[in-house]
């Protein structure tokens with residue numbers, strides 16, 4: 489039983505619910521339902537992956553890692569049994585921040601809402617797969633199987649449980665990605681890779697959020713971990729059936745309390761920042777909240793969602809017609825979007841545009857002119 493598997497759906501990454509500006513093109517990490525909450529717990533008990541669905545990796549565009557070397561997917565990580573955790577993905581070599589770790593097409597996707605019995609529907613999708621696809625599906629593990637039912641006699645319920653345990657959001661749909669499903673969950677500073685669905689490629693990509701040394705386990709996150717340990721663990725246990733023992737959840741109590749305090753403060757600051765959208769605070773105050781979030785995240789080691797955070801700051805700066813700050817934040821956003829979702833994304837192209845012509849931002853001049861300040865106070869940006 490994989491204990492530490494990931495919850496994939498309610499992915500915390502629900503990007504800035506906090507941000508006033510619309511997160512255009514931001515990945516959608518909502519939890520889907522199929523009559524049930526689709527959560528995702530990783531699970532994967534998969535021993536042999538044939539490589540069928542992933543990917544005929546169409547030559548990746550330029551993500552940071554691919555500039556110098558062709559992407560050799562199978563060299564990036566391998567899957568092993570991890571005591572107490574089932575399977576897990578281990579870095580096969582040193583991985584650089586921003587590197588593309590995986591691109592994977594779904595085994596299949598289903599709409600978020602279906603007019604059919606979920607067990608029958610999923611079982612029907614399973615039947616349409618090739619023998620290899622079916623095997624990949626059946627190698628997945630599952631949690632929350634209805635009590636009192638015998639799995640042997642209820643293959644449709646088993647199929648649904650596997651889907652619910654492993655599916656993740658894929659744009660408007662929900663999809664199964666067997667390779668990605670091998671990556672376990674970690675909270676806050678413990679997760680080091682992030683996945684995103686790309687509508688325009690119809691596949692999922694996973695990037696390294698941090699440098700990952702050879703031999704270290706790849707961890708991602710599927711829920712919002714910007715909350716205290718007890719809350720995170722209660723949610724993960726209830727939703728995904730495991731007690732999280734990631735590095736952050738395993739901290740000694742004093743350090744855990746300090747981490748909880750930081751995570752709670754980050755969440756609070758996001759809420760404070762949102763007041764800008766209601767004109768509750770001015771642009772300089774909004775930027776100050778963002779700087780504080782950034783600083784606390786540095787202390788915590790929480791690096792996710794920074795592209796969006798900086799893009800939101802650029803939005804604020806543009807609204808107040810602060811060209812220098814718009815450019816500085818757009819550069820910051822471009823850097824972090826590149827790490828987390830890839831340099832070959834609309835978000836990065838958009839930031840390039842704002843760096844070149846800050847006044848081209850659609851929010852430009854929508855609020856009173858003000859010097860709001862850039863990311864670096866000391867340089868007066």
Ligand SMILES: [Zn+2]
Nearest residue numbers: 675732734737
């Ligand atoms: Zn944890």
